Amino acid sequence: MKGFKLKINGKKVSGAIEDGGTGILVTYQDNCFRLFFSSVDKKGVSYVWHSIDLNPGDSFDISFESFTSMPEPESIVDYEQLSQEELLKLKLEKYHRLRKELVEEGVL
Numbered sequence: 001m002k003g004f005k006l007k008i009n010g011k012k013v014s015g016a017i018e019d020g021g022t023g024i025l026v027t028y029q030d031n032c033f034r035l036f037f038s039s040v041d042k043k044g045v046s047y048v049w050h051s052i053d054l055n056p057g058d059s060f061d062i063s064f065e066s067f068t069s070m071p072e073p074e075s076i077v078d079y080e081q082l083s084q085e086e087l088l089k090l091k092l093e094k095y096h097r098l099r100k101e102l103v104e105e106g107v108l
Contacts, residue, residue: 001016001017001018001066001067001068001070002016002064002065002066002067003015003016003017003022003039003064003065003067003071004016004022004024004037004062004063004064004065005062005063005065006024006037006049006050006060006061006062007060007061008035008050008052008058008059008060009058009059009060013037013049013050013071014049014065014067014071015037015038015039015047015049015050015071015073016039016065016067016070016071017039017041017047017070018041018070019041019042020039020040020041020042021039021040022038022039023037023038023039024036024037024062025037025038026054032053032054033053033054034051034052034053034054035050035051035052035054035060036048036050036051037049037050037051038051039073043078043080044078044079044080045076045077045078045079046076046077046078046079047073047075047076048073048074048075048076048077049071049073049074050074051074
């Protein structure tokens, strides 16, 4: 299987899944840059390989690699296994986060 090796500030992290998508995303929100390295398989299960708040001077290298087995993720979320209450909580958190952004941008 194919995936990525990420080296950030000397720490090495690998992420790969057999069938799905893998990405490394850098975001800026709430005055903080954040790196998020994750995958989603074809069943919708989410694998988090690494996430970190970035600081000035941080450095990282990304390489595309072949893997014989799936690396161990930091966390796994199977949305189909969550209870209705847990799903509602996640949806409400997302709603409030997006609403806050729209208010700050003057849209609402």
